[in-house]
Amino acid sequence: MNGSIMKIFCGNSNPQLAEQICNYLNVPLGKATVKSFPDGESFVRIDENIRGADVFIVQSTCNPANQHLMELFIMIDAARRASASRITAVIPFYGYARQDRKDQPRVPITSKLVANLLVSAGANRVLTVDLHAQQIQGFFDIPVDHLYASPVMFEYLKNIDREKLTLFSPDVGGMKMASAYADLLKVPLGFIAKRRTDAETVEAVSLVGETEGRDILLIDDMTETAGTLCAAAALLKKHGANRVMAAVSHGVLNDLGYDRLSKGVLDELITTNTTPVEKRSGVPITVLGVSELLGEGIKRIHMNESVTGLFAVKGF
Incomplete structure (x- = not known):
């Protein structure tokens, strides 16, 4: 001791x-x-x-x-x-x-x-x-x-309906983390290829995985401008996804991020309080405590x- x-x-x-x-x-x-x-x-x-x-x-x-x-x-x-x-x-x-x-x-x-x-x-x-x-x-x-943060995330995610859930990594670099979540949740896994045009703008180019009629959970370690998540959500809905959620460990959101989230392309952002996260009207954010x-x-x-x-x- x-x-x-x-x-x-x-x-x-x-x-x-x-x-x-x-x-x-x-x-x-x-x-x-x-x-x-x-x-x-x-x-x-x-x-x-x-x-x-x-x-x-x-x-x-x-x-x-x-x-x-x-x-x-x-x-x-x-x-x-x-x-x-x-x-x-x-x-x-x-x-x-x-x-x-x-x-x-x-x-x-x-x-x-x-x-x-x-x-x-x-x-x-x-x-x-x-x-x-x-x-x-x-x-x-x-x-x-x-x-x-995964034990905190899983405590929340275990209550969501996983029957029609597909888990996606919003970029190739996050596949290892996404794969661990998919194995534990026992759901299919996919990923999205993206192209970053500048520090604040991301273009989702193509995807691999099951999306038609599915609920999608995106997994990432952080988001700041929400560019990657919103571009991914838009592409997924274009390919027939019903609902798109995202779980990120660190929600380091700025005003541009809040503005993108307020447009509703992402149905829910799940994050933690590793940094202070402001809750704003019309922005679907769930904050979990660490x-x-x-x-x-x-x-x-x-x-x-x-x-x-x-x-x-x-x-x-």
Whole structure:
């Protein structure tokens, strides 16, 4: 058993999730001042004694991503200088994860840079949910506990009618995740070939799979502008699909995404609260909570126990 006291702090990215995690663990949220100076510089002060404590800092890198990332770095540095015994960066949504390789000349591998900065700031380990690419764990020289939102998703999906359900990946890259969902739900699998014309526009080109008279569930790790999902939904309905739903781990939606979803081509978007998701009238969004998943992960890390049991899916 870990003899040090557990302390949980958060920045400004997702304080509601941090509160829910603390409620699950029955511990108070740590007192910290995290604010910005008029010129945009971040200021952090930890307002309680953490000497020798096992510190967990909850911070997603959602919009504004750079601001929240700097808050996380500075909070880690503040905890290190306050003599915390161990610092775990709890990053429900790990930003910059899409920049994980050199796919063009003279571009950076920014997700590796962020990993280096987290370690340099003083993080001893990382707890995160559904990385965009599994190999990002290898960018770190510290332990990474990579949890999956799938147990939370399955708890919701087990109640939907699967008799006429076909599961689709909205692109070829997501086939591995989609295949795992399809195996568990015991439904047919398909995929869509897409062509990205720019950062905000996606064209769904063709599809492989059973669609006529079927309900479709799209599976992806994140959506921002909802371009991929809505283009896929439009193509699927053109090929005879009755209803199209999407389940994504991270709903990092911007105004363009909300606008596309409000047009009704996608019947339901199921996501989690790894980032704050605003519910707007006329936008069919279902938000599932990951506070118990992350809370259990924090508890097991603190107690030096295995987190493998958190990957188990109940009810199937």
